[in-house]
Amino acid sequence: MKIKRVIFGVLIVSLIPAMILRSKAVDTREIEQVRNKQVLNSQDLQIIDDFLAQSVQELIKTRDFTSIARTRTTILINQSSQGQYAQQFSESAYKYISLGLAQAKELPEERQFKVILNLLILVDGLKDPRLADLAIAHLKDKNKAIRYWAVRCVTNPGLISKLNPADGANLRLARRIAEQLGELVDSGEPEVLALIAEFAAEVKIPEGQDLLLQIADTRIKRYADWTVKYELLDSAILKLLYNKVISTSSNTPEVARRFGQLYSYAMQRYIKGQDFLSNNNKHYLASVLVETEDKCIGKLLGRPQSTIRRAVEQKDYSLLLQEHNRLLGDEIRAGELASKLNFDYGPDPSGKKMVAPPTLPDPPRSGSGLR
Numbered sequence: 001m002k003i004k005r006v007i008f009g010v011l012i013v014s015l016i017p018a019m020i021l022r023s024k025a026v027d028t029r030e031i032e033q034v035r036n037k038q039v040l041n042s043q044d045l046q047i048i049d050d051f052l053a054q055s056v057q058e059l060i061k062t063r064d065f066t067s068i069a070r071t072r073t074t075i076l077i078n079q080s081s082q083g084q085y086a087q088q089f090s091e092s093a094y095k096y097i098s099l100g101l102a103q104a105k106e107l108p109e110e111r112q113f114k115v116i117l118n119l120l121i122l123v124d125g126l127k128d129p130r131l132a133d134l135a136i137a138h139l140k141d142k143n144k145a146i147r148y149w150a151v152r153c154v155t156n157p158g159l160i161s162k163l164n165p166a167d168g169a170n171l172r173l174a175r176r177i178a179e180q181l182g183e184l185v186d187s188g189e190p191e192v193l194a195l196i197a198e199f200a201a202e203v204k205i206p207e208g209q210d211l212l213l214q215i216a217d218t219r220i221k222r223y224a225d226w227t228v229k230y231e232l233l234d235s236a237i238l239k240l241l242y243n244k245v246i247s248t249s250s251n252t253p254e255v256a257r258r259f260g261q262l263y264s265y266a267m268q269r270y271i272k273g274q275d276f277l278s279n280n281n282k283h284y285l286a287s288v289l290v291e292t293e294d295k296c297i298g299k300l301l302g303r304p305q306s307t308i309r310r311a312v313e314q315k316d317y318s319l320l321l322q323e324h325n326r327l328l329g330d331e332i333r334a335g336e337l338a339s340k341l342n343f344d345y346g347p348d349p350s351g352k353k354m355v356a357p358p359t360l361p362d363p364p365r366s367g368s369g370l371r
Helices: 029-035 042-061 065-077 083-104 109-126 129-136 144-155 157-163 168-182 190-202 206-224 233-245 253-272 279-301 307-314 317-328 336-341
Strands: none
Touching: 029 042, 042 065, 042 083, 042 109, 065 109, 083 109, 083 129, 109 129, 109 144, 129 144, 129 157, 129 168, 144 157, 144 168, 144 190, 157 168, 157 190, 168 190, 168 206, 190 206, 190 233, 206 233, 206 253, 233 253, 233 279, 253 279, 253 317, 253 336, 279 307, 279 336, 307 317, 317 336
C-alpha cells in the first residue's frame, strides 16, 4: 500500500547520530552450526541464548546505522523453523528484547528513542507472536515514530499469517490486538490507519471486520466535518471493504453501506470542495474516485465503468453528480449499486430507511484549503 511509505520512508536515516562508535561484529559460527542440526542438546540451546543476548546488546550499544542494520539482519537470518531451535530462539529473543526495552528507559531521551525504535524494528522483522506484547506496550507512546512501529509490529502480515486460523492462544492474542488497535482509530494518523485497516481485513476473527467498519465510520465522520486527512487512504479502505462485499462469508449490508457512504462522501467532497481544497487534496480525491470506479464499481456491476474517469478528466461536476446519483442514489430512488448489493443508508430521523446517502455539508467558510 502506497501510504505505508509516507512519512516514514526516510525515518530510519534520521537514526544516524553525529558520533559513530566502532562496534564488534557478532560471531555467528556457532549459531550457524546449531541452526543446521536436527536434534539439539542443552549446550546447543545455550548457544542460541548466548547469540541472542550478544546480538541484542550489540544492537542496543551500537550507534552506527550500518552496524545496527547488519546486526538486525544477522539476527533475522538465524531464525529457524526447527522445533527446538525455534522455541529457544523465541524465548531468548523475548527475554533479551524485554531487557533491552527496560534498559532503554534509563537512557537520555534521544538515545532512549533510538534504542526503543531499533528494538521495535527488530520485533517487526521477527514476526513472532510471543513478542507481540512488547509492541502492544508501545501502541500509545507519545512519540509518533514509536507508535507507528509498534502498530506495524502487531499488524505485520507475517504475524497475521501465524495467527490465522485464530484459535486458542492465537485467538486470544488476535482479539487483544484488535481491541488495542480499536483504541487508536479515532486519533490515528493516516499511515497508522492504513496498517490497522489491513490487519482488520486479514485477521480471521469477527472483531477484524468490526475494526474495519470502525475505521470506515471514522473516515466518514471526518468527511462530514471536513477534517479528513490524506484522502488517498480511502482508496485502500474502499478496496478492503469491496473485498469484504464480494466475500460470501463476510458480506453484510453494514459492509456495503460503509462502502457506499464513504465513496459518496469522497465524491461529494470533490464536487463541493473545488474552491476550498488544495491541489493535493483534489488530486488525492480524483485518484480515489477513478481507481474505485475501475477496481471496484465495474466489477460489482459486472461491466466496465468509465463515466467517473471521464467526468474527472473533463472537470464536469454535473456529470459526476449525475453518476453519483445513478450509482449511489438520490432523494427519488435507490442507486444501482445499492439495489445490486441490497443495502440502504440506515434510518433517517423519522426511522424511515434512506435510499440515498446523506448529503455532505458545505465546506467551512473560513480557511483556504487543506493539505
